[in-house]
Amino acid sequence: MADLLSDDEISDQLPAAWDREGDEIVRVYEFDDYLGASGFLAAAAGVAEDAWHHPEMTVRWGECEVRLTTHDAGGITGNDIDMAERLDNVYE
Numbered sequence: 001m002a003d004l005l006s007d008d009e010i011s012d013q014l015p016a017a018w019d020r021e022g023d024e025i026v027r028v029y030e031f032d033d034y035l036g037a038s039g040f041l042a043a044a045a046g047v048a049e050d051a052w053h054h055p056e057m058t059v060r061w062g063e064c065e066v067r068l069t070t071h072d073a074g075g076i077t078g079n080d081i082d083m084a085e086r087l088d089n090v091y092e
Ligand SMILES: C[C@H](O)[C@H](O)[C@H]1CNC2=NC(N)=NC(=O)C2=N1
Pocket: 052, 053, 054, 055, 068, 069, 070, 071, 072, 073
């Protein structure tokens, strides 16, 4: 099981567009419309399934909010950082 990251490790490793909120990291991806946000969620779900690490995702008009934490560890681990980087690659 992945080990919890320290506060300093989280700060050092968190990708630029992400924020930390307690035991989660979060990013809101922006799109032109609802279908764009929905399509991103579908692609992100496939990446998450492949990695077997699943974010909480909320679709609204023009945006998809993604929250990551490692349930098995009870906080933020390298798995969350890795998934954030993977999803940033899907977005760009
Ligand atoms: C039951 C299943 O093995 C667990 O939920 C796996 C898969 N997906 C997961 N996703 C996340 N975000 N955290 C986990 O600890 C985790 N563990």
